[in-house]
Amino acid sequence: MSELESALGARLLFPHDREYEVSRRVWNAMHDRRPALIARCRTAAEVSLALRYALAENLRVTVRGGGHNVAGTAVADNAVMIDLSLMSEVAVDVAGRLAHAGGGCLLRDLDAATTPLGLACPAGVVSHTGLGGLALGGGYGWLARKWGLTCDHIMAVEIVLPDGSIVEATEDQYDDLLWALRGGGGNFGIVTRFTLRLRPCGPVHLHSGAYTLDAASAALAAYGDFAERQCRDLHTVGSLAYPGVQEWIPEKLRHEPLLFLTAAWFGDLAEAQARTAPLFETAVPEASRIRTLTYPELQSLGDHGEPHGHRYYTKSCYLREFPAGVAASFVAAARDIRSRRSSIDFEFLRGAVTDVPDENSAFPHRDAPYIFTASAQWTDPEDDAENIAWSRRSVNRLREFQSAGVYVNYVHDENAKATDVYGAERYRRLAEVKQRYDPENILRHNQNIAPAPTTAP
Numbered sequence: 103m104s105e106l107e108s109a110l111g112a113r114l115l116f117p118h119d120r121e122y123e124v125s126r127r128v129w130n131a132m133h134d135r136r137p138a139l140i141a142r143c144r145t146a147a148e149v150s151l152a153l154r155y156a157l158a159e160n161l162r163v164t165v166r167g168g169g170h171n172v173a174g175t176a177v178a179d180n181a182v183m184i185d186l187s188l189m190s191e192v193a194v195d196v197a198g199r200l201a202h203a204g205g206g207c208l209l210r211d212l213d214a215a216t217t218p219l220g221l222a223c224p225a226g227v228v229s230h231t232g233l234g235g236l237a238l239g240g241g242y243g244w245l246a247r248k249w250g251l252t253c254d255h256i257m258a259v260e261i262v263l264p265d266g267s268i269v270e271a272t273e274d275q276y277d278d279l280l281w282a283l284r285g286g287g288g289n290f291g292i293v294t295r296f297t298l299r300l301r302p303c304g305p306v307h308l309h310s311g312a313y314t315l316d317a318a319s320a321a322l323a324a325y326g327d328f329a330e331r332q333c334r335d336l337h338t339v340g341s342l343a344y345p346g347v348q349e350w351i352p353e354k355l356r357h358e359p360l361l362f363l364t365a366a367w368f369g370d371l372a373e374a375q376a377r378t379a380p381l382f383e384t385a386v387p388e389a390s391r392i393r394t395l396t397y398p399e400l401q402s403l404g405d406h407g408e409p410h411g412h413r414y415y416t417k418s419c420y421l422r423e424f425p426a427g428v429a430a431s432f433v434a435a436a437r438d439i440r441s442r443r444s445s446i447d448f449e450f451l452r453g454a455v456t457d458v459p460d461e462n463s464a465f466p467h468r469d470a471p472y473i474f475t476a477s478a479q480w481t482d483p484e485d486d487a488e489n490i491a492w493s494r495r496s497v498n499r500l501r502e503f504q505s506a507g508v509y510v511n512y513v514h515d516e517n518a519k520a521t522d523v524y525g526a527e528r529y530r531r532l533a534e535v536k537q538r539y540d541p542e543n544i545l546r547h548n549q550n551i552a553p554a555p556t557t558a559p
């Protein structure tokens with residue numbers, strides 16, 4: 103311990119320390135766990151020390167990036183939590199269009215460094231999400247159709263391997279590791295620095311419409327028809343939820359769940375209105391709003407709806423099509439919603455997501471056209487069972503329209519299997535990489551890939 107203590111000093115937190123109570127908490131209050139100690143690391147060398155200490159003491163290890171994983175994998179009782187949140191620095195190489203981002207930075211840290219330079223790395227839609235978990239699991243977001251997933255932008259990493267060694271994985275060295283890190287989650291090591299490819303980014307035109315549930319089926323039919331015919335500069339998302347107090351929603355509509363459709367145009371602003379309006383001409387909304395936002399404004403739009411410290415449960419699936427039966431199931435799930443904070447969210451994907459060949463990344467199911475999520479959010483533990491049941495029921499309603507697999511970063515069920523996430527063949531390949539780098543399965547508090555020896559072809 104003394105080497106770790108002298109390296110981290112007051113950044114090594116024990117249950118009696120004042121900061122421990124704050125640091126052990128993760129975004130989802132469902133996971134109220136107490137680690138044996140928390141190592142708030144600043145460098146790869148410190149991460150290595152903390153890992154070696156845990157191994158020597160036979161303690162389990164968890165890794166905390168942004169702490170947003172809905173399944174709470176960043177924290178476990180009596181484990182050593184390796185907390186990367188102080189590793190949030192970002193350096194930008196403008197000429198090379200690269201960002202070097204600390205393994206614990208949040209999406210907003212990344213955007214704060216890149217967007218003033220007119221650059222961005224495609225990432226998720228809530229700015230207080232951690233880059234680490236999001237990028238290693240995939241990373242859907244507003245720019246996915248135009249540029250692809252966050253994991254497609256990982257060009258290199260500095261990583262502490264489960265044996266404590268620190269290496270740089272690139273496409274030229276440890277290429278098997280880089281492949282696995284692009285979608286395989288936190289199974290293979292602790293990333294202390296990401297090198298990410300950046301893309302040009304400018305203002306975005308956002309056109310939204312709100313519909314009552316009685317009008318939702320027709321609007322959803324228009325959405326499916328419109329979304330699938332668009333170019334990559336157009337990204338369309340939808341949700342069914344209570345509106346809360348939003349000025350553009352008339353007072354009389356604020357007391358029931360509504361359908362919201364949004365078309366975001368990332369191309370030439372001169373064309374924007376002509377590109378997004380047709381969605382709302384076919385199915386005319388009760389209320390609509392058109393805005394031009396900067397990219398950081400867009401990235402923080404979802405921040406207030408998903409605060410830290412509430413209780414959350416998420417269940418998600420991919421949909422292979424969008425017929426009337428899907429719309430009917432969405433509406434039924436919305437009528438059944440148990441909490442005013444819960445939401446049903448969906449988006450049409452494809453575009454650049456489908457460009458990346460299998461040999462470049464472990465991320466599965468790139469062809470899935472739609473992703474659907476039933477996100478339950480509430481505050482009273484007494485309401486746990488009711489909200490969890492609603493989320494599960496909402497996904498079950500869609501069973502006949504689902505395609506294979508599930509997005510690893512939206513998996514909440516403790517008994518969900520990683521083979522369901524990746525499919526048998528990709529899982530086998532991931533298990534071989536796991537065997538090479540983590541044969542003892544030290545990094546197992548995640549959506550776990552069990553190590554397996556290479557099988558003969």
Ligand SMILES: Cc1cc2nc3c(=O)[nH]c(=O)nc-3n(C[C@H](O)[C@H](O)[C@H](O)COP(=O)(O)OP(=O)(O)OC[C@H]3O[C@@H](n4cnc5c(N)ncnc54)[C@H](O)[C@@H]3O)c2cc1C
Nearest residue numbers: 167168169170171175205226227232234235236242288293
């Ligand atoms: C409000 C909210 C909005 C979201 N929006 C999106 C979205 O738009 N698109 C999307 O794709 N996903 C989204 N997600 C899901 C998100 O991708 C996952 O929750 C992800 O796990 C969050 O990463 P984190 O670092 O914050 O998580 P943490 O809970 O800190 O970590 C989760 C796991 O990731 C691994 N990990 C994290 N950092 C590292 C690292 N540096 N090295 C090695 N392993 C690491 C560890 O295994 C850890 O257990 C959202 C989640 C929330 C809560």
